[in-house]
Amino acid sequence: MPTRRNFIQKAAIATLGGALFPQITEAANPQLATTAAGPTILFQGDSITDAGRDKASYYPNDASGMDTGYVHHIVTHLLGSMPEQGLRCYNRGISGHKVFQLADRWDDDCLQLKPDVLSILIGVNDYWHSLGGGYKGTVETYETDFRKLMERTKKALPETKLIVCEPFAVAGGTAIDDRWKDFTAYRMAAKSIAKDFGAVFVPFQSMFEEALKVAPAAYWCPDGVHPSLAGAYLMKEAWLRAFSKL
Amino acid sequence: MPTRRNFIQKAAIATLGGALFPQITEAANPQLATTAAGPTILFQGDSITDAGRDKASYYPNDASGMDTGYVHHIVTHLLGSMPEQGLRCYNRGISGHKVFQLADRWDDDCLQLKPDVLSILIGVNDYWHSLGGGYKGTVETYETDFRKLMERTKKALPETKLIVCEPFAVAGGTAIDDRWKDFTAYRMAAKSIAKDFGAVFVPFQSMFEEALKVAPAAYWCPDGVHPSLAGAYLMKEAWLRAFSKL
Numbered sequence: 001m002p003t004r005r006n007f008i009q010k011a012a013i014a015t016l017g018g019a020l021f022p023q024i025t026e027a028a029n030p031q032l033a034t035t036a037a038g039p040t041i042l043f044q045g046d047s048i049t050d051a052g053r054d055k056a057s058y059y060p061n062d063a064s065g066m067d068t069g070y071v072h073h074i075v076t077h078l079l080g081s082m083p084e085q086g087l088r089c090y091n092r093g094i095s096g097h098k099v100f101q102l103a104d105r106w107d108d109d110c111l112q113l114k115p116d117v118l119s120i121l122i123g124v125n126d127y128w129h130s131l132g133g134g135y136k137g138t139v140e141t142y143e144t145d146f147r148k149l150m151e152r153t154k155k156a157l158p159e160t161k162l163i164v165c166e167p168f169a170v171a172g173g174t175a176i177d178d179r180w181k182d183f184t185a186y187r188m189a190a191k192s193i194a195k196d197f198g199a200v201f202v203p204f205q206s207m208f209e210e211a212l213k214v215a216p217a218a219y220w221c222p223d224g225v226h227p228s229l230a231g232a233y234l235m236k237e238a239w240l241r242a243f244s245k246l
Numbered sequence: 247m248p249t250r251r252n253f254i255q256k257a258a259i260a261t262l263g264g265a266l267f268p269q270i271t272e273a274a275n276p277q278l279a280t281t282a283a284g285p286t287i288l289f290q291g292d293s294i295t296d297a298g299r300d301k302a303s304y305y306p307n308d309a310s311g312m313d314t315g316y317v318h319h320i321v322t323h324l325l326g327s328m329p330e331q332g333l334r335c336y337n338r339g340i341s342g343h344k345v346f347q348l349a350d351r352w353d354d355d356c357l358q359l360k361p362d363v364l365s366i367l368i369g370v371n372d373y374w375h376s377l378g379g380g381y382k383g384t385v386e387t388y389e390t391d392f393r394k395l396m397e398r399t400k401k402a403l404p405e406t407k408l409i410v411c412e413p414f415a416v417a418g419g420t421a422i423d424d425r426w427k428d429f430t431a432y433r434m435a436a437k438s439i440a441k442d443f444g445a446v447f448v449p450f451q452s453m454f455e456e457a458l459k460v461a462p463a464a465y466w467c468p469d470g471v472h473p474s475l476a477g478a479y480l481m482k483e484a485w486l487r488a489f490s491k492l
Contacts, residue, residue, distance in 0.1 A: 061476075063314040068309040068312070076476070079479065080479020083466075084460060229318075
């Protein structure tokens with residue numbers, strides 16, 4: 001019931017992956033888990049991406065380096081369903097970060113990794129921390145900084161495929177109040193940036209709004225910002241749909 | 247590419263779940279995440295089930311109480327795809343345990359939870375710890391203890407649906423040597439017990455053997471006992487197939 005996939009179908013999925021990464025044609029080898037240089041997928045963002053990962057575990061594909069958020073589920077799916085690819089998946093989200101903090105560590109935490117696919121989910125702190133947290137940034141700051149970061153990335157890594165995830169605020173979450181209607185402008189900015197830079201956009205906001213018809217925020221995303229296991233599942237599914245469009 | 251599911255299909259899956267648990271007919275309510283009493287699913291076992299979970303987080307559906315093993319992925323899938331069910335999922339695996347240690351804590355860690363579905367993966371330590379570790383148990387000890395545990399469970403919880411997972415040893419894993427051919431008898435005992443007690447059996451050994459045709463043990467299960475993220479993905483998929491047969 002919950003799945004119809006089997007190993008044969010996984011092989012078909014891996015073939016599709018081969019179309020995405022045509023440079024990878026060799027079968028897996030015994031060193032695959034630690035040394036094979038397959039395509040690199042990098043996840044960047046804030047606490048939603050971080051999800052409490054062990055920062056000391058910065059090697060690719062390591063469980064404790066992913067922890068228990070949406071990235072963990074995406075990476076597990078990719079590694080499990082595309083074993084021939086030799087994928088190298090990195091999580092470099094850091095809790096609390098805004099766009100300018102991604103920019104501060106972009107050389108170390110993005111450019112030097114030379115990702116084939118870069119996924120970014122950023123923006124909730126750019127707004128949240130301006131609500132009495134002493135941070136003075138506005139939506140213009142967010143959009144300007146984000147565009148600069150994308151331009152810098154495009155220049156350094158012109159071949160990298162981009163996924164821009166929509167920052168979201170789930171109504172009914174304990175941290176979300178009426179002020180969060182202003183967060184819509186941040187979401188629109190992210191969508192506009194995705195379009196302008198040829199990135200695939202992952203519409204997390206509408207996804208959660210659809211999910212709220214079935215169960216409340218407490219089920220999907222208790223504070224409105226950080227997903228539950230069930231919310232992480234939805235994020236994984238939506239991200240994989242976006243990934244399939246690359 | 248990696249998924250064709252969408253929210254509509256998830257609703258269909260949830261309906262199937264409704265057939266499995268027909269007593270649950272109400273829609274989710276705002277307290278669902280913490281208090282609704284939907285069907286209970288319990289995972290029992292050793293370190294493979296434990297996966298480093300936070301033992302202090304013993305509430306249902308909590309991410310840190312699942313940690314990063316196969317249980318985490320199964321629970322995330324179930325919660326994400328069956329939001330109407332109000333499922334309560336518990337992980338009670340404890341690293342290093344053998345069958346007699348499950349029996350020692352069975353009242354607290356199984357019977358009082360009154361699971362609607364009980365999944366057990368146990369056996370690798372029953373053999374491993376006999377290889378010079380000072381433990382004197384044999385395959386007869388394993389089978390006798392396991393049958394007693396199942397009889398006790400059937401008597402206390404006659405309505406509980408049972409899933410018996412096959413203990414496995416992945417050839418090529420760093421902890422696996424020639425002596426492990428004797429582990430086959432343990433696997434066969436688990437299969438026999440599954441049959442005799444009307445449990446659905448999850449054939450993890452053949453699943454990993456199939457996976458070894460595509461990538462080495464280092465990719466799926468580096469030490470031959472504890473799965474990687476990719477191995478946990480395969481275990482999740484196999485378990486969900488078994489679950490669909492309940």
